[in-house]
Amino acid sequence: MKEKKVFKRTKGLTDIPMRYCPGCGHGIIHRLVAEVIEELGVLKRTIGIAPVGCSVFADEYFNCDMIQPAHGRGPAVATGIKRTRPDCIVFSYQGDGDLASIGMAETVHACARSENITIIFVNNAIYGMTGGQMAPTTLIGMKSTTTPFGRDVKVAGYPIKVCELLAPLEAPGYLVRVSVHKASQVMKAKKAIKKAFQVQMDGLGFSLVEIISPCPTDWFLTSLQAVEFAEKQMIPYFPLGEFKTPYKKEEVKKEAKEGIEVEYRTDFN
């Protein structure tokens, strides 16, 4: 009987078993990023940046050169690396607390400078590593250990929509929001991640992939309930789609000359 290989382990990940909770999206997102890096043939010249948070251990899991800096500083470190080694592919893997709270300045300014880097932004609306405190993306009314009665906008303000916040800037090459809460979305997420790395390889500037990711442990839900929560609560507030698409290479000059506005698309889904 002829055997057909339909799935294989990616070389983009190490053999170290991941410590993530059951139902967590980090494992899936790690695999997607690793597969993309391998498929694009850049594994040996990729430098990854691990955040502070649950995915601090990403520096053990990604099978490429890795660096682990301070909380929220990924985009600044990525800037230093990419400017020094423009021949390398640089990605910064960050959670919502890391990217949208303590590291917001670094995120916005790396984007505004159009640093040619890729950011993988995992939005699970919670501080996971520290045990479930309110994140900048925690939904209105959502319970966390620091909003035990639900997020009250009068006290804690509104959740931050990162893609929507960055989209009006001139600089970003590619901004997209995807989700990994179910299989069909996982495949779309992979496409978006691949496109983001491609944007960097083509020198088209800052790319950011925001990924809605379930966190059953700190949402105090079962894995299945978490999927439902992502679908019914998270995605309506954080709509999926491309917020900024890169210029096509040949169009760069033309558009610059004619001053054509950047195309906004929300029909990714």
Add this chain to the structure above:
Amino acid sequence: MNEKILMKGNEALAEGAVRAGCRFFSGYPITPQNEIPEYMSWRLPEVGGTFIQAESEVSAINMLFGASACGIRVMTSSSGPGISLKQEGISYISGAELPIFYADIMRGGPGLGNIAPAQGDYFQATRGGGHGDYRVIVFAPNSVSEMGNFPKICYELADKYRVPTMVLADGLLGQMMEPIVYNFEPVDPKDLPEKDYTLGCAEGRERRVIRSYDLRPGYLEKNTLRLGEKFKKIEENEVRYEKINLEGADIVIVAFGTASRVCKSAIPLGKEDGIKIGLLRPITLWPFPMKVLNQIADKVENILVVEMNIGQMVEDVKLAVEGKAKVHFYGRPSGGIPTTEEIFEQVKKILKR
């Protein structure tokens, strides 16, 4: 032989760093160090380097973290308030054992303080303002010539020990002009030995990881003890100081940077009155010249510490002399600069003349 040029201290420092092989600078504006990023913004592109004006000091130091991880010589500069913000990154960089070089051109503090010369960042520099067990090699120049020539030594020590090194100067040294002769030939980064820990192309080698954390029980303790051994070695081998007029001195003054220049000019005043004033100038503030001060305390009864702050280095002097001599202090903080006469008055008061 290099020619003699007239330069501002800040510019001499920036040029010295470039000549020493610096190819990456990220910084943020703050007085009185602005000439450094301004100089770097045109000078680095000239030699194929990178200059970035960061959105904050926090970001600037983290850009350094990334660039240093890729193996090149890097620099940032600031004044006290900005160095406070950079301490987070300096701690991580120390934990990750990466070489960096930075300068603090001190101003009056605490808080926003003022923009006048001061030496109030001694504790911050020598004790670290960041968290955890780490040390930074601190050089204290007292002339434009040293501002320009110290960066090369700083880079060499940073690379040798994989630690941050810094120049601690004040607004006066940064702003004044003096002649300088660079005492070394420009370093071509291509001639520097390759480092075996840097990130980049992993073709033909194992992947590398740069991190400052280790959550495995017991491992971090072992690693920090190893760092402690490294710091001990630096303390044994890298102490630098200048001895002036110490033989048979009636009193010894200890001062660094700008204050040491004023103290030096008090020596001739003493001569007129038959008082022999000795001066010990620590050039490295960490490692501090403990041994030599301890020996001085065997021979002299009174030591006067003069600083442009309310008393910081004086604690190290007291530690060094182990109670063998009386340690006196005279300080002018936050923009006050002691005069030669003031210092001589202090000497006379101590010696009851």
